[in-house]
Amino acid sequence: LVKLRNITKEYQLGKTVVHALRGVDLAIDAGEIVAIMGPSGSGKSTLMHIIGCLDMPSVGEVEIENMPTDSLRERQLATIRGRKIGFVFQTFNLVASLTAQGNVALPMIFQKIKRTQRTQRAAELLEKIGLGDRKNHHPNELSGGERQRVSIARAMANDPDIILADEPTGNLDSESGATVMRTLRRLSDEEGKTVIVVTHNPEVAAYADRVITLRDGKIIKEERRD
Amino acid sequence: LVKLRNITKEYQLGKTVVHALRGVDLAIDAGEIVAIMGPSGSGKSTLMHIIGCLDMPSVGEVEIENMPTDSLRERQLATIRGRKIGFVFQTFNLVASLTAQGNVALPMIFQKIKRTQRTQRAAELLEKIGLGDRKNHHPNELSGGERQRVSIARAMANDPDIILADEPTGNLDSESGATVMRTLRRLSDEEGKTVIVVTHNPEVAAYADRVITLRDGKIIKEERRD
Numbered sequence: 453l454v455k456l457r458n459i460t461k462e463y464q465l466g467k468t469v470v471h472a473l474r475g476v477d478l479a480i481d482a483g484e485i486v487a488i489m490g491p492s493g494s495g496k497s498t499l500m501h502i503i504g505c506l507d508m509p510s511v512g513e514v515e516i517e518n519m520p521t522d523s524l525r526e527r528q529l530a531t532i533r534g535r536k537i538g539f540v541f542q543t544f545n546l547v548a549s550l551t552a553q554g555n556v557a558l559p560m561i562f563q564k565i566k567r568t569q570r571t572q573r574a575a576e577l578l579e580k581i582g583l584g585d586r587k588n589h590h591p592n593e594l595s596g597g598e599r600q601r602v603s604i605a606r607a608m609a610n611d612p613d614i615i616l617a618d619e620p621t622g623n624l625d626s627e628s629g630a631t632v633m634r635t636l637r638r639l640s641d642e643e644g645k646t647v648i649v650v651t652h653n654p655e656v657a658a659y660a661d662r663v664i665t666l667r668d669g670k671i672i673k674e675e676r677r678d
Numbered sequence: 679l680v681k682l683r684n685i686t687k688e689y690q691l692g693k694t695v696v697h698a699l700r701g702v703d704l705a706i707d708a709g710e711i712v713a714i715m716g717p718s719g720s721g722k723s724t725l726m727h728i729i730g731c732l733d734m735p736s737v738g739e740v741e742i743e744n745m746p747t748d749s750l751r752e753r754q755l756a757t758i759r760g761r762k763i764g765f766v767f768q769t770f771n772l773v774a775s776l777t778a779q780g781n782v783a784l785p786m787i788f789q790k791i792k793r794t795q796r797t798q799r800a801a802e803l804l805e806k807i808g809l810g811d812r813k814n815h816h817p818n819e820l821s822g823g824e825r826q827r828v829s830i831a832r833a834m835a836n837d838p839d840i841i842l843a844d845e846p847t848g849n850l851d852s853e854s855g856a857t858v859m860r861t862l863r864r865l866s867d868e869e870g871k872t873v874i875v876v877t878h879n880p881e882v883a884a885y886a887d888r889v890i891t892l893r894d895g896k897i898i899k900e901e902r903r904d
């Protein structure tokens with residue numbers, strides 16, 4: 453479903469070059485749960501942004517459903533991002549002027565879903581994640597873990613085939629974290645969705661079929677369950 | 679050093695009232711490391727903001743070094759916040775237009791420390807936390823965990839007596855997290871600083887002399903080591 457070949461990403465900062473990713477090869481099948489682990493700064497978020505077509509590699513190819521993304525026009529890329537991929541950002545990226553419900557409904561507006569349907573689906577998604585009674589709060593009226601969960605619900609709004617979750621439980625206690633992971637597990641088992649989770653938490657990695665470890669922009673280890 | 683009596687905090691949102699804290703009593707001695715744990719939304723960040731004089735309770739008294747804070751003028755409160763307390767925010771709150779080094783130096787400007795001294799101290803603090811080679815990066819050129827560590831270094835800029843760290847390792851791998859906790863441990867053991875850490879991670883709580891558990895705005899458990 454997702455194929456990355458020889459992915460390199462470099463940033464130029466004044467006179468120095470930061471090698472965020474140095475030749476990463478990765479193939480992920482439909483319905484898999486893959487965990488990506490590694491030290492702070494090892495390139496995990498950079499890799500996630502490239503998989504999610506939010507960023508282009510400096511070198512290498514990305515294929516989504518066998519379509520090379522560099523051959524796609526911006527409009528097709530936007531469709532993939534909006535419909536096929538749900539992204540949970542490490543820093544949440546919620547809209548301050550919208551409520552929790554408004555934030556979860558936002559991706560559905562771009563897919564031209566009717567307002568009554570958006571409002572209802574947003575409310576249900578928040579309910580599922582334990583935030584039913586917080587739907588009218590704005591981000592600044594929510595705790596850190598509540599904001600994180602709103603961004604998780606938002607990622608599921610358009611029922612995407614691929615969910616990319618960048619450290620989705622970093623601000624959650626173990627119980628809320630388990631609720632999130634069980635939800636993602638169920639989306640994968642029952643609905644065949646592909647879930648890629650960046651995590652520092654071995655308890656979260658335990659939900660994965662495969663665990664990939666990055667260090668200094670390279671994959672140094674790959675472990676499979678079963 | 680820090681005393682909280684019957685602290686209640688309520689938020690009014692339209693017709694509903696959110697009871698974030700419901701009568702919290704807490705006394706923390708100089709040189710202690712205290713961990714605060716509890717589910718997402720249980721009131722931990724709210725409590726930290728009140729301890730750090732960044733927010734006022736709806737009911738109850740706060741004393742810092744035996745001085746009731748409601749008897750202090752804004753100027754004296756600002757001095758406490760600027761010199762006695764170092765705050766690591768759950769959402770980092772870095773200044774986007776400044777580099778890592780600039781962000782760490784910022785609190786020192788308000789304490790009228792000379793520029794050459796600020797620059798050097800900021801560089802040293804970043805070095806200690808493993809970010810020496812990232813000091814010229816802006817926040818959007820840093821990973822999540824790197825931003826978290828910059829905000830930790832910034833909290834130590836003015837050598838405060840009390841460090842309040844709201845989930846300081848939520849975005850860190852276990853090794854970076856251990857480095858941070860060893861640094862805080864040393865500040866407490868060798869320099870007599872008081873450290874209050876909100877965490878979901880039992881490995882972090884293991885560094886504490888005392889662990890306080892919140893649920894629904896109340897302290898439900900207190901455990902002491904030794």
Ligand SMILES: Nc1ncnc2c1ncn2[C@@H]1O[C@H](COP(=O)(O)OP(=O)(O)OP(=O)(O)O)[C@@H](O)[C@H]1O
Pocket residue numbers: 586589592593594595596597598623624625689690691696697698716717718719720721722723724725768
């Ligand atoms: N400005 C506000 N208006 C209304 N409710 C608020 C406001 N700020 C916080 N809350 C609510 O108060 C409760 C406590 O928030 P707090 O941020 O202290 O939780 P927390 O324990 O730090 O959670 P987390 O572990 O998720 O960071 C939450 O349920 C939150 O929704």
Ligand SMILES: Nc1ncnc2c1ncn2[C@@H]1O[C@H](COP(=O)(O)OP(=O)(O)OP(=O)(O)O)[C@@H](O)[C@H]1O
Pocket residue numbers: 463464465470471472490491492493494495496497498499542812815818819820821822823824849850851
């Ligand atoms: N725009 C940028 N310019 C320069 N360097 C950057 C930029 N963005 C990221 N980096 C660097 O690239 C490296 C990888 O960043 P990335 O965000 O992918 O790390 P990460 O593995 O997600 O880390 P964390 O666990 O801390 O979130 C980091 O060392 C970071 O400093």
Ligand SMILES: [Mg+2]
Pocket residue numbers: 496497498542618821822823
């Ligand atoms: Mg990251």
Ligand SMILES: [Mg+2]
Pocket residue numbers: 595596597722723724768844
């Ligand atoms: Mg919090």
